[in-house]
Amino acid sequence: MRLTLHVWRQANSAARGGMVTYQLDDVSPDESFLEMLDKLNEQLIERGEEPVAFDHDCREGICGSCSLMIDGIAHGPDAATTTCQLHMRRFRDGAEIYIEPWRAKAFPVLRDLITDRSAFDRVIQAGGYVSVNTGSAPDANAVPVPKADADAAMDAAACIGCGACVATCKNASAMLFVGAKLAHLARLPQGQAERRMRAKRMVEQMDAEGFGACTNQLECEAVCPKEIRVSVIAAMNRDFLRSSVF
Amino acid sequence: MNLDPKIPAGDLADKWDNHRFRLKLVNPANKRRYRIAVVGSGLAGASAAASLAELGYEVDCFCFQDSPRRAHSIAAQGGINAAKNYQNDGDSVYRLFYDTLKGGDFRSREANTYRLAQVSVQIIDQCVAQGVPFAREYGGHLANRSFGGAQVSRTFYARGQTGQQLLLGAYSALSRQIGAGKVTMHVRSEMLDLVVADGHAKGLITRDLVTGAIRRHAADAVVLATGGYGNVFYLSTNAKGCNVTAAYRAFRRGAGFANPCFTQIHPTCIPVSGEHQSKLTLMSESLRNDGRIWVPLRHGDKRPPNEIPDAERDYYLERKYPSFGNLAPRDISSRSAKEACDEGRGVGESGLGVYLDFRDAIRRLGRDVIEQRYGNLFHMYAKITAEDPYQVPMRIYPAVHYTMGGLWVDYNLMATIPGLFVIGEANFSDHGANRLGASALMQGLADGYFVLPYTIGDYLAQSKPGAAHVDHEAFIEAESAVEKRIAALLAIGGRRSVDSFHRELGRIMWEYCGMARTDAGLRRALEEIPALREQFWSDLRLLGGADSLNVSLEKAGRVADFLDYGELMCRDALARTESCGGHFRVESQTDDGEAKRDDEQFAHVSVWEHRDGDEPVMHKEPLTFEYVHPSVRSYK
Numbered sequence: 064m065r066l067t068l069h070v071w072r073q074a075n076s077a078a079r080g081g082m083v084t085y086q087l088d089d090v091s092p093d094e095s096f097l098e099m100l101d102k103l104n105e106q107l108i109e110r111g112e113e114p115v116a117f118d119h120d121c122r123e124g125i126c127g128s129c130s131l132m133i134d135g136i137a138h139g140p141d142a143a144t145t146t147c148q149l150h151m152r153r154f155r156d157g158a159e160i161y162i163e164p165w166r167a168k169a170f171p172v173l174r175d176l177i178t179d180r181s182a183f184d185r186v187i188q189a190g191g192y193v194s195v196n197t198g199s200a201p202d203a204n205a206v207p208v209p210k211a212d213a214d215a216a217m218d219a220a221a222c223i224g225c226g227a228c229v230a231t232c233k234n235a236s237a238m239l240f241v242g243a244k245l246a247h248l249a250r251l252p253q254g255q256a257e258r259r260m261r262a263k264r265m266v267e268q269m270d271a272e273g274f275g276a277c278t279n280q281l282e283c284e285a286v287c288p289k290e291i292r293v294s295v296i297a298a299m300n301r302d303f304l305r306s307s308v309f
Numbered sequence: 310m311n312l313d314p315k316i317p318a319g320d321l322a323d324k325w326d327n328h329r330f331r332l333k334l335v336n337p338a339n340k341r342r343y344r345i346a347v348v349g350s351g352l353a354g355a356s357a358a359a360s361l362a363e364l365g366y367e368v369d370c371f372c373f374q375d376s377p378r379r380a381h382s383i384a385a386q387g388g389i390n391a392a393k394n395y396q397n398d399g400d401s402v403y404r405l406f407y408d409t410l411k412g413g414d415f416r417s418r419e420a421n422t423y424r425l426a427q428v429s430v431q432i433i434d435q436c437v438a439q440g441v442p443f444a445r446e447y448g449g450h451l452a453n454r455s456f457g458g459a460q461v462s463r464t465f466y467a468r469g470q471t472g473q474q475l476l477l478g479a480y481s482a483l484s485r486q487i488g489a490g491k492v493t494m495h496v497r498s499e500m501l502d503l504v505v506a507d508g509h510a511k512g513l514i515t516r517d518l519v520t521g522a523i524r525r526h527a528a529d530a531v532v533l534a535t536g537g538y539g540n541v542f543y544l545s546t547n548a549k550g551c552n553v554t555a556a557y558r559a560f561r562r563g564a565g566f567a568n569p570c571f572t573q574i575h576p577t578c579i580p581v582s583g584e585h586q587s588k589l590t591l592m593s594e595s596l597r598n599d600g601r602i603w604v605p606l607r608h609g610d611k612r613p614p615n616e617i618p619d620a621e622r623d624y625y626l627e628r629k630y631p632s633f634g635n636l637a638p639r640d641i642s643s644r645s646a647k648e649a650c651d652e653g654r655g656v657g658e659s660g661l662g663v664y665l666d667f668r669d670a671i672r673r674l675g676r677d678v679i680e681q682r683y684g685n686l687f688h689m690y691a692k693i694t695a696e697d698p699y700q701v702p703m704r705i706y707p708a709v710h711y712t713m714g715g716l717w718v719d720y721n722l723m724a725t726i727p728g729l730f731v732i733g734e735a736n737f738s739d740h741g742a743n744r745l746g747a748s749a750l751m752q753g754l755a756d757g758y759f760v761l762p763y764t765i766g767d768y769l770a771q772s773k774p775g776a777a778h779v780d781h782e783a784f785i786e787a788e789s790a791v792e793k794r795i796a797a798l799l800a801i802g803g804r805r806s807v808d809s810f811h812r813e814l815g816r817i818m819w820e821y822c823g824m825a826r827t828d829a830g831l832r833r834a835l836e837e838i839p840a841l842r843e844q845f846w847s848d849l850r851l852l853g854g855a856d857s858l859n860v861s862l863e864k865a866g867r868v869a870d871f872l873d874y875g876e877l878m879c880r881d882a883l884a885r886t887e888s889c890g891g892h893f894r895v896e897s898q899t900d901d902g903e904a905k906r907d908d909e910q911f912a913h914v915s916v917w918e919h920r921d922g923d924e925p926v927m928h929k930e931p932l933t934f935e936y937v938h939p940s941v942r943s944y945k
Contacts (some may be wrong), residue, residue: 101585
């Protein structure tokens with residue numbers, strides 16, 4: 064395959080970035096999208112140009128490192144698929160592909176396609192946990208958890224923290240991410256003691272980080288590689304309201 | 310090199326209890342005066358950092374990823390073992406201990422393995438309390454599944470994402486301590502050297518991967534939780550960033566490296582599709598319950614699989630191991646696949662693959678049943694290969710998955726450098742020459758939650774807090790060494806990219822130190838690796854500078870260490886002329902081609918010591934078995 068790539072290049076967070084166009088030949092349809100970028104980088108190095116920096120690690124769709132807006136879609140055209148699991152056979156020979164970093168005020172660009180997503184970590188640090196010290200747990204079967212609750216908690220807990228929900232949202236809202244963690248813990252008996260406090264703290268931190276509000280366009284759900292449902296946002300709003308009213 | 314394992318006296322079942330009583334304690338009010346550096350934020354690192362902070366210590370935690378939640382523990386699929394015996398099927402601490410020791414082909418310590426089995430039960434309690442959504446039965450109690458190497462159901466799981474959920478549990482505990490100010494988290498920070506001052510580990514040198522700043526960090530003890538060395542093969546199921554640098558730098562500073570040749574090669578991975586391949590993807594071992602493995606009988610038979618009649622197929626595992634058949638253990642299945650391909654009977658474009666065929670299972674059970682059991686795996690396979698495994702057999706091939714070797718540690722998980730502790734995959738202690746499925750998660754969390762927090766206190770109680778200072782000459786020397794090395798890498802000015810060297814090293818390692826190792830092959834590798842290293846240091850092309858985010862520079866440092874480490878692996882593999890677990894020496898096999906262990910000569914841990922400007926020297930820690938008598942593993 065022959066491709067024309069338009070890639071966002073930016074030297075560092077202070078520098079001005081811009082799109083740069085590259086031609087890439089000999090792309091195999093069996094390559095993953097990131098392997099295609101590896102190939103581009105090998106060619107750039109050969110030509111004496113600095114390679115394109117992008118985040119990636121497991122390349123199995125679970126670590127949440129990889130990102131990329133591909134033709135304007137977070138993680139590219141396939142549903143329920145991270146960029147690392149996207150393959151070039153999904154594109155046609157001769158295609159032009161636009162590759163950009165996540166775009167959100169709370170995720171500043173560090174270089175090229177790499178952004179700083181530490182805001183997500185700070186939201187979790189504000190309350191995304193059950194306060195239980197090592198060693199103080201009762202027997203694991205002491206508290207039965209209905210299967211439906213465990214399954215629903217697992218659905219929400221599947222979030223990989225990639226940030227696609229924020230990147231695709233016109234308001235750069237992080238509510239799908241925050242709602243997923245709250246919904247995960249709120250469905251389990253272990254999460255009840257701190258439920259309202261958790262919602263309050265995480266939402267406040269989310270606002271402090273500069274993430275926007277939700278206007279119910281559901282784009283986050285459409286691009287989420289782990290298919291987290293927007294119902295977690297409704298649950299988040301309920302718990303947040305309770306924490307402030309009662 | 311002092312290799313006293315410090316195994317406590319007493320009966321096997323009482324050793325850990327006795328030992329915990331004898332360990333010295335740090336007064337609760339004094340704990341905050343001690344600073345501990347934890348490198349790595351996977352299951353072992355995150356659980357240790359969180360638990361130590363809860364106890365009151367001041368903790369610095371480092372990871373090279375952009376968040377501690379991304380450590381590669383997150384990719385583990387199958388589950389975590391624990392001797393809960395919730396299924397009432399005869400499990401016990403002793404049985405888990407026995408299975409683990411035997412699975413490791415009797416090359417691990419009895420006392421360490423027993424302790425692992427003991428604390429396994431607490432891990433599940435802890436994780437449930439954190440909100441880990443384990444699979445449950447309708448009654449609300451925890452579900453279990455069976456796994457390889459065991460006849461009881463003791464594996465706890467969260468769909469196919471057990472590693473992710475356990476890591477997020479440990480990450481949440483870590484996050485709580487970061488929020489509380491007890492852990493200082495350093496993301497995008499890579500450890501480039503260990504600082505040893507007056508004979509004790511007293512800190513580390515890191516590079517900030519965004520700004521390039523080199524920093525000194527002083528500590529009263531250093532904990533390495535930096536994972537395994539599987540990426541020395543370039544292609545493995547490890548994440549792209551996994552590397553041996555922290556462990557190898559500690560080795561250079563005097564820490565003994567134990568059994569560096571022990572590597573687990575997993576039989577069921579998606580084969581390499583071409584030169585572009587950047588990593589390998591595991592397909593769960595459970596597929597072998599219903600899939601039949603075969604290759605064409607005839608060499609070079611290039612017909613599509615469905616056109617090859619049964620009479621011209623070789624179901625080689627069923628032929629060679631009639632009683633275990635397609636469920637032969639990992640090491641044996643992997644080797645057999647390699648043999649078939651070496652004979653020219655491999656399938657797929659590259660010839661490096663064998664069929665895993667569900668045709669008969671679909672005929673027998675119907676497509677629906679197969680879809681229920683393996684639907685997600687079939688979907689993943691189709692996504693990567695663009696082939697429909699319901700219609701044509703899957704192609705699979707073995708791939709490097711886990712490394713049992715690691716830095717040598719005693720019963721307290723302390724390395725040969727006092728004050729340096731090593732936990733999780735980075736140490737060598739519990740899995741011997743082969744790890745059983747669902748035991749890696751168990752070990753990482755056992756070390757981090759329930760072993761290290763006790764044993765590190767014993768060391769700290771005997772040392773003065775805050776004794777290390779970043780102005781000590783050891784810090785100045787280490788920082789300058791790191792800076793010189795970075796400058797040297799950038800100054801080479803050659804023609805070849807880092808990746809091209811890494812691929813070539815991987816090819817050498819896979820060829821000569823992979824599934825089957827020979828004296829001649831290993832000797833050849835020991836010539837080729839130094840030659841490649843010389844080329845690396847004279848022909849590497851590295852663009853950009855040291856003072857900015859420079860991905861190639863990060864890789865270059867890691868590959869430089871892999872080039873040294875690969876040589877150490879081959880030395881170790883050459884010295885161990887027996888076959889055991891995942892280490893198969895072609896010269897040491899029975900008449901029918903099975904691995905032949907040599908307990909007379911090799912019932913020991915090989916521990917390598919670095920010597921500046923000279924070849925490393927090997928020491929031995931003898932392994933003694935008081936409770937389980939080593940036996941021959943047979944699967945015929």
